[in-house]
Amino acid sequence: MRTVLERDDRDPTQAAPPDNVEIRLHDVELRFGQKIVLSGCSLDCERGKVTCVIGMSGAGKSTILRVINGLRRPYRGLVYIDGKEISGLPERELIEVRKKMGFAFQYSALFDSMTIADNVAFPLHEHTSLTRTEIGKRVSEVLASLGLEDVGDRLPSELSGGMQKRVGFARAIVNDPKILLFDEPTSGLDPIIANVITDTIRDIHSNLGATCVVVSHDLNYVYSMADTIAMLFEGTIIESGPADKIRNSPNPLVQQFLQGSVLGPIPI
Numbered sequence: 150m151r152t153v154l155e156r157d158d159r160d161p162t163q164a165a166p167p168d169n170v171e172i173r174l175h176d177v178e179l180r181f182g183q184k185i186v187l188s189g190c191s192l193d194c195e196r197g198k199v200t201c202v203i204g205m206s207g208a209g210k211s212t213i214l215r216v217i218n219g220l221r222r223p224y225r226g227l228v229y230i231d232g233k234e235i236s237g238l239p240e241r242e243l244i245e246v247r248k249k250m251g252f253a254f255q256y257s258a259l260f261d262s263m264t265i266a267d268n269v270a271f272p273l274h275e276h277t278s279l280t281r282t283e284i285g286k287r288v289s290e291v292l293a294s295l296g297l298e299d300v301g302d303r304l305p306s307e308l309s310g311g312m313q314k315r316v317g318f319a320r321a322i323v324n325d326p327k328i329l330l331f332d333e334p335t336s337g338l339d340p341i342i343a344n345v346i347t348d349t350i351r352d353i354h355s356n357l358g359a360t361c362v363v364v365s366h367d368l369n370y371v372y373s374m375a376d377t378i379a380m381l382f383e384g385t386i387i388e389s390g391p392a393d394k395i396r397n398s399p400n401p402l403v404q405q406f407l408q409g410s411v412l413g414p415i416p417i
């Protein structure tokens with residue numbers, strides 16, 4: 150297998166996006182061992198808009214977010230963030246790119262041995278020169294905005310799943326990122342908390358004006374939030390556009406997925 154350094158097939162100017170596209174994946178291929186997870190995968194996310202990625206379990210949705218965040222390097226293809234091609238950047242420069250992003254992971258991924266306040270403060274310690282007092286103030290503000298004012302001293306294990314999820318959001322937004330990545334923000338939550346989370350994302354989006362990429366199985370959520378919906382199937386985006394375009398897609402794979410039907414071309 151080629152290594153990153155051996156990749157000489159990329160010309161970073163080749164597929165540079167227009168200014169209104171903040172995130173572009175161009176013809177990305179990504180493998181885990183011999184398994185090809187993304188192949189010919191291209192996706193544009195417009196600046197300040199919400200792009201939702203839908204698709205079957207195991208389709209590679211979380212992997213797309215990791216590629217955007219630079220946590221996974223594609224084997225082939227180009228990844229542009231805010232005008233810069235990042236897939237060939239050294240780790241040191243990727244850290245700079247990541248500073249612009251908040252990532253709320255699928256399973257919250259909180260640091261078990263750190264308090265909630267320390268978890269949320271983490272990006273501020275890592276990426277800013279704020280003083281301890283300033284960090285404490287900002288953390289309290291963000292926790293309060295998510296209805297978590299009294300939990301700063303607790304450990305993640307002392308919170309419910311829904312609260313942990315909100316702490317994950319707090320950590321993702323604490324340094325006002327320009328790009329927000331949410332992986333399954335409403336999964337595993339009861340309908341009321343899921344609505345709270347949906348409203349929270351809407352507020353975050355309108356307050357920060359951030360470009361959001363949301364991976365979700367929850368079609369109600371997707372229809373209500375997305376400016377653009379992109380469906381991933383077998384490692385490729387097979388359809389993308391506004392909700393109406395997706396709903397009316399002639400592609401039988403898209404229709405089967407939206408209807409949740411066991412009958413159709415998608416192998417079950």
Ligand SMILES: Nc1ncnc2c1ncn2[C@@H]1O[C@H](COP(=O)(O)OP(=O)(O)OP(=O)(O)O)[C@@H](O)[C@H]1O
Nearest residue numbers: 181182186204205206207208209210211212213255
């Ligand atoms: N670190 C890894 N090592 C090996 N294979 C992996 C790794 N991470 C993901 N995969 C595989 O890549 C494929 C895509 O995984 P990914 O987590 O991106 O799917 P997903 O669409 O997010 O699924 P879900 O809806 O269940 O969260 C899966 O087959 C998974 O088993």
Ligand SMILES: [Mg+2]
Nearest residue numbers: 210211212255
């Ligand atoms: Mg996933």
